[in-house]
Amino acid sequence: MGTLIDQTLATTHCTHCGEVCREDQTEENGRVFCCAGCATVYTILKDNNLLDFYGMEEAAGRRKVDDGRDYAWLDVPKLAERVLRYRDAERCHIDLELPAIHCASCVWLLERLPQLLPGVRACSVDFSRRNAAIVFDPRQVTLRQVAEQLDRIGYPPHLRTQAEATQQPENRALIYRIGVAGFCFGNIMLLSFPEYFGLSEVLPSALGSDAGAEWMAAAMGYLMLGLSLPVLLYAGRGFFSAAWYAVTARRMTIDVPIAIGMVALFGRSVYELVSGSGPGYLDSLAGLVFFLLIGRWFQSYTFARLNFDRNYHDYFPIAAYRENAAGELEAVASEDVVAGDVLLVRPGQLIPADGYLSGQVPAAIDYSFVTGEAVPQSVAPHAEVFAGGRATDTALRMVVSKPAEQSYLLQLWLREGKRQELGEVAPPEGLIRVFTVFLLLLSAATLVYWYSRDVATAYRAATAVLIIACPCALALAAPFAYGTLQRLLAARGYYFRGPAVIRELANTDTFVFDKTGTLTGEGLTEQLHFLQERVAFFDGVFLAMARQSDHPKSRAIRAALETSQGKLPEVFTAGVTESVGQGLYLQHEGREFRIGTPAFCGTGALEGGTNATVDGNPYFQMVPAAVNLRPGVGEMLRQLGKRGATWLLSGDQAPVRNTWSAYLEPGQTLFQQSPFDKRSRINELQAGPHRVLMVGDGLNDAGALAAASVGLAVNDDASRFNPACDGIVQGEQLPFLPEVLAAAVRLRWVLALTFALAFCYNAVGLYYAVTGTLSPVVAAILMPLSSVTIVVVATVGAWLVDLGIHRPGARVDPARK
């Protein structure tokens, strides 16, 4: 229906990507495309009989964007080898990250790559990781051709060296352990059934003799013992080694009481079985290990698509283009670039090392990701350029002075080292200490009390205390509560690295924000501040002048004038003269128009920035755009202000008027902050002592994100690069941050409730234990029952806390599946 109406209304949608076509649409064989890129993909698919691609999903294609990717360096064997997983003479294996994968059609198309490109043997896509494992025959096709073909059909590969390719944390060992524990738990329970149903009393009569029943019980008992050995020695070994490690380090972790409980359970059971005095508690032992391992697995959940551990290698290109002695370009590894090399950086490419421009042309370099400065900087010939900047319009030639490893801007990342691990969520150490000490004392007291009365009961009661009070509930509550909330928040666009981050989030009391890309979205970064009455004719002339220059400032003026209200008169101008690094000059209809530096315009009185003058009188001045806030961010800042000190650290120049004072304390908005300033500010606040939540987005925030208690990266597109952090927030979901913080705090009440429940269970169990009346059946019921209640309460509690987040947060990107 939609397409029919659209066609009659003459707005057409691209056959490939489904976007509305603008004037520059192209037509081929009666089909309309929004751009040449989409038409190319269509043609490739058509020539290979792969048009089913469009039948499967609406708007299956992705608009092709060209931004200076090039794969020529893959022809250099030494460089290609670094990205290949395996190679021999007949076949090469490579894992490629393809961020553009977004729907089922992508999987279909990519897995038909062998049809599109002869020589490719197989292509297998991992949808959730946006990854394709490709096998190709190097005698028929080169790696470069594979990469270029993928790019041509709209899936530009993100190439990583194999050493850096993120090794997915393999959890297989844990899964094997859970399998063994579950297997043994189930079978031991099955063998315990006669005991559960009181059959041991009935059995003698059924078997006709006491001796037969005894023999049977003993046989079952030793079978159970045999089954419990793998649980103790394999599945549960981790708890013993962790407890031993904690004890030798003179620390107290949850593993210590768990290990004590396991030893008590096993020892007691072996004694009972060997002495024939009872069936033991081996089912409880296996159940305990099984539940604890499941809790551990629940905690280790990861978002396959997201990478929280990016380092600068992921951002930097693998290869650079160097001019050799003969003046020819050759591809070399970025690490092999040394001082004195002459490099060529094409538009859209990153500068791989520090150095200075050679040649006579100035260059505009976009440092926004590295420094947070939103506006591209114009760099004069022979001036310094820094690694991490992006060449914008023109290719630039540079002489290297320092390789990337020693680069000024990257020191921040390199010095930082690894982020400290937030680890697992465990109950507070103090609580475990009290619990363990109390447990041991109670056990000893029970032993002493009974010893004078009945030695057998004394040992039984003392071990029963250790068995029943095993901190299963304590160990399970936090992982399930925080783990559940972690998954639920992911549906709201908040992805946390682990459950522990959410716990830490509840403790934060100081909030620090980066500006560009974090609080402000995409859009104009500078605006014009008019110093006199606007004249449409003047505006027209300045627009015409700005159109004739490709300087970033000119483009900003162009954008600002083009979006201003009213249509500007078309002015025909000729003879604009550009003084490099100074400005533009034009004589038109007897007036002098100038755009440029204050010195160039003769407006020394006006401070900084770019000015425009008419006959020497100031007309307008460029100022950083007031605030192009993401919607809802203002209210968010106000709410956070009530919770704790809220700071803004921006890499930009200070605005003429500080519009942030509506939301933030004036003393807490700082501008012109270098990445180093940001980090030291965070360290200062943390020494305060405050717990800082840092929200940022770029490389320039990497140091601050790592220094803060919790570092949250804002990202508008999950496949985009983000610095190392504890969590990732979708840009449009940022306004709900106060709600998420409140939810993290509220979850503490859920935990308190589960601890109270665990206390009740323990009190009942300990009563039976101390009085020496704990039977294996009671233990077998009470222990799993307490574990299951705790897990259910923690999960439901986290779910309710999530429901408490205000409705708007629920409308998470319907567009993205």
Add this chain to the structure above:
Amino acid sequence: MKVILLLILLSLLIAVGFLLAFFWAVGTGQYDDEVTPSIRILFEEPKSSDND
């Protein structure tokens, strides 16, 4: 009645077989990607036989 023990041992043997099958499934990476196979199964087989 003691024959029940034989039955228990036999059933355990079968269960161990399933446990080993589970190990094999995990070990060969069948649980590594839980999404893509569910997409892949819905694709039509190509009608022409030129696809090897």
